[in-house]
Amino acid sequence: MPNRCQRLLAAILLFAAPVHAETLLCHVTYGGETQDLEARPVSSPYTVPVQPIGSYFLFRIVFQKEPADLAAIKLYVFADRDSGPLPIQQATHPYPPLAGKGAGFGFTGLNQVYEPIRDGELQYWCEWSPSSGPAR
Template identity: 35%
Template sequence: MRNSPTSRPWRAVLGALGTLFFLGVASASPQLSCQVTYAGTTQTVLARPVADPYPVPSVDIGGRFWFKAVMVGDADHINRILLYAYQDAKPHPVLVHQAKYLPPYPRSSPPWAITGQQHVYAGPLERELIYSCTLEGLTP
């Protein structure tokens, strides 16, 4: 009776529920989502919790800027959020904007607009980089 055809559908249902539970837990980990715009083009830069912020790469934004978003911590606790904008210059990129956000962070189901809309200007022509970031996955 243990392996009868009537018991198989229940195993399939339980397996599917286990998979959904696992996916729900995995998707509940914190994520920072930044919408970064330069010259009318918007890119999404995502950040997940890391223990070491230094290896997190910067993202090229339109060949004029570099943007780096870092969340230091783990799935249970975010220690700090760091955002950097660099002007692409020779011989190396130049830091033009840095922001740090510290806990406590609100725990809510909808994403929390952590930065508002930020405008950064750099270079001899004062080129404009616009970004806004939301924090999600910190469940109440």
């Protein structure tokens, strides 16, 4: 029968072990600044918020694995207009994602989206990891 110290050590190791979960990591660059946005699978696409990028863009990652007929990775770019968000790009990728489209640019390849008013550019690419941590 394990003593108290052995049980405590076992409990610490159990909770300290890394959790392996699928992760999407999107590298979004705007105005010379890159943000790494992480997403995990969701059960409903309706609960996924947008992430502000600079003062003009909004970025949204929907990573849905179930049900199987709806499994996909959807990426959205919106213009943050005074009248409300205006969709300017939407990309759908299969789940699980296919092999990389461009050298060093994950399964999406490098995407470039332009502001229709201010003439700025947002770039992004995304990678998938079947376990926790960056997929690099």
